[in-house]
Amino acid sequence: MSSRRKSIPWIHRWSRPIIAGIATLGLLNTGYLTATKWFGGAAACPTSGCQQVLSSTYAEVFGLPLSLFGFLAYAGMLALALIPYAVSPEKDKPLRVELENWTWLFLFLGATAMLVFSGYLMYIMAAKFIAVSGWGGVCYYCVASALFALAMFVLTLIGREWEDSGQLVFSGLIVAMVTLVGTLGIYNLGNASSTDGSSETTSAFATTTTSGPSEIALAKHLTDTGAKMYGAYWCPHCIDQKKLFGKEAAAQMPYVECDPAGPNSQSGICQSKGIKGYPTWEINGQMVSGTQSLQKLAELSGYQGPQDFKN
Known part of the structure; x- marks a missing residue:
């Protein structure tokens, strides 16, 4: 009697290494973002979207960079993908099989949670950043992380034969619901606290220079003539602009906050004006980026008062 050994699909043989490779890419992505956040750098990006998203309140959880939690999640997926390889099938096949079975379940549950969380962040990016800045509001690091999560989720589904698909679907739905409820709870709590204490949220971006009479007079003139400065609380160029005015004059500037997560946000106005970069001045019907x-603002606005500016 002859027996034919059942062939193993290539995806079943290579799914774990591929998941490990994707998790490694995720580690590099989130590790880079965490390092730039902690060491005060700016992530390299072809648009301003990365800085907009990564500097918003959505990029922090419990006062820590969101990318740090992503780093830990990818590290967990990498470990789960590689754990069975620590046991040789020739030396202890039952243990190897047992490790493969339970790690597959946790890989699926982890990928499900990451996919749901990434999906929510993609919704936030589309609704609150792309809707304001167009495609300039895209965070490419965030999109990459979402694609990594999607790829790992698909691989956990097709990377092996699941004996009880009904139980798998049920477990996945439970994890998805818990993740979604937890995500909404965390961000709603965070948004509430940032709204109640907006001065604390933006304290790191506060204007520290002082104003002279000329700066205050110019700020009042700009306000009286209907000029507007469109910006975002995190924008370094906006901060530089406010420093030129000084703290007292900046408080009287005709400033419009465009970031949806910023204090007293008027993102709808920025969207209707087609604002693409910060700061953008609107003076006498003219847009200046x-x-x-x-001195240039005084010239554009027709200011005739004292111009012995301090900064």
């Missing part, structure tokens, strides 16, 4: 000297 970038940090402007106070």
Whole structure:
């Protein structure tokens, strides 16, 4: 009697190494973002979207960078994918099989949770950043992480034969619901606290220079003539612009906050004006982008008062 050994699909043989490779890419992605956040750098990005998203309140959880939690999640997926390889099938096949079975379940549950969480973040990016800045509001690091999560989820489904698909679906739905409820709870709590204490949220971006009479007079003139400065609380060029005015004058500037997560946000106005970069000045019907000297603002607005500006 002859027996034919059942062939194993290539995806079943290579799914774990592929998941491990994707998790490694996720580690590099989130590790880079965590390092730039902690060491005060700016993530390299072809648009301003990365900085917009990564500097918003959505990029922090419990006062820590969201990317740090992503790093830990990818590290967990990498470990789960590689654990069975620590046991040789020739030396202890039953243990190897047992490790493969329970790690597959946790790989699936972990990938499900990461996919749901990433999906929520993609919704936030589309609704609150792309809707305001167009495709300039895309965070490519965030998109990459979402694609990594999707790829790992698909691989956990097709990377092996599941004996009880009904139980798998039920477990996945439970994890998805818990993840979604937890995510909404965390961000709603975070948004509430940032709304109640917006001065604390933006304290790191506060203007520290002082104003002279000329700066205050120019700020009042700009307000009286209907000028507007469109910006975002995290924008370094906006901070530089406010420093030129000084703390007292900046408080009287005709400033419009465009970041949906910023204090007193008026993102709808920024969207209707087609604002693409910060700061953008609207003076006498003319749009001027970038940090402007106070002399230039005085010239554009027709200011005739004292111009012995301090900064």
